[in-house]
Amino acid sequence: MSAPTWLHETFDPTGSSIGFRVTKKLDEVQSPFQKIEIYESTDWGNVMLIDGAMMVTTRDNFFYHEMVSHPALFTHAAPKRVVIIGGGDCGTLREVLKHPGVESAVQCDIDEQVTRMSEKYFPELCASNGDPRAQLLFDDGIAYMRDCAPGSVDVVIVDSTDPVGPAEGLFNKAFFDSCFRALKDDGILVQQSESPLALLDLIREMRAEMGKAGFTTFQTLPFPQPCYPTGWWSVTLARKGQGFDFRQADAAAKGFETAYYSAEIHKAAQVLPPFVAKALEA
């Protein structure tokens, strides 16, 4: 074990940083798309960085993976066909497949190396990769959504990196057009939507782009996420007109374990602090 050192991610858009005390670099690979690094930390298990940005730690990834999955899946009346764009660490796929009603979950991440690294350093996130309902594609998510059969998908989860680099094309009208067309009429699009404190403008712009693609109702749910800038993150759900009442009884009686998500937390997350509500109404 090496002497611990501090590894910081300095995030320019928020002018803030997040870091962990690490003991050694376990791996590094330069894929055709991005640089992936894995560190061992003293308190957070393993840490994955992509192009210098903290992506996942063993200890705290459950906040994000649960909140990007369960609110959307318990809001849809009966989600059967789910598509995950990005999500190469497979943690979202695992959460989605906890829902017994899901018949197929396609994960389409452009970078196979993210999944290979996750299999090695975050095996628990990959526990459901062998599920017969799972299909792992390593391909361009923008093209995948564009070519999807119209009205064929119940839930699209965009589990992407920040809207720079490979993920930039996942935050604009052209991509949301594809999602809108691929979704059934009662379908739900859910996208990770950055910090509701420091990146409120981005959330507002993203909702506007979703609106241009035809989505008419939106719901932004904040939650803690220590390894992302500001430690406070969000997902945004979009629908073609329906509201966001969720299957609360089903969520309360779910037959699987979660650490952060619960029916009550789902309800609580729907309450936006006054300053966020005001910014998103404007």
Added chain:
Amino acid sequence: MSAPTWLHETFDPTGSSIGFRVTKKLDEVQSPFQKIEIYESTDWGNVMLIDGAMMVTTRDNFFYHEMVSHPALFTHAAPKRVVIIGGGDCGTLREVLKHPGVESAVQCDIDEQVTRMSEKYFPELCASNGDPRAQLLFDDGIAYMRDCAPGSVDVVIVDSTDPVGPAEGLFNKAFFDSCFRALKDDGILVQQSESPLALLDLIREMRAEMGKAGFTTFQTLPFPQPCYPTGWWSVTLARKGQGFDFRQADAAAKGFETAYYSAEIHKAAQVLPPFVAKALEA
């Protein structure tokens, strides 16, 4: 304006760090108790550090100051006499004095230099220091609570630094004994209680110490706080037997502005994520 650099707080107990991009050091003073530094940042306004720990930024202090004050004050039926132990930046005092029913608010911080620095670099937090109901003492909070007339206080707010250094004595049975005695029978003790992810053990131990002092009911409320380790923080309320139903109608009709707190956020904060609920039940 100097070239921006990054200023990190590396926090050993959580093995994680928080940082801000700063442009210059505005001030530094070594008081008899601690080192206080003020920096100008690119995105967070001014930043105050005490002994290297981030205390307050202009941009994000509202989370903490609102949550350490309003839940307790709207839980008490009619809070008139409030004591703040610590709180030298005066932001908590300002929130407390937004309640028109409060007749007196004593702020007792051991370090006058914290208030002097706040007056200069966070004048908005000191806006109510001249309120005739406010009394600013620069003295030992432990002694102040020990010498308080029994049954004379409605709400004690412990707005302290981390439980090391000068604040160590604010987290044990002896101090809680004093608070218990000073409080009226329907009184409320509220204490900042660190990260509900990384410092759950500390919350549990603190509640146990409060219990030894005679408090029998507890409520821990999590909230986002970007400038503190993990970005997720909490306050813990303790009472002598009463529950935590709050004056929801009064909170909803409050005649003052808040950025984070609302009656709905208060209710939502009462919902603990499963992993926190489990740890605190144990």
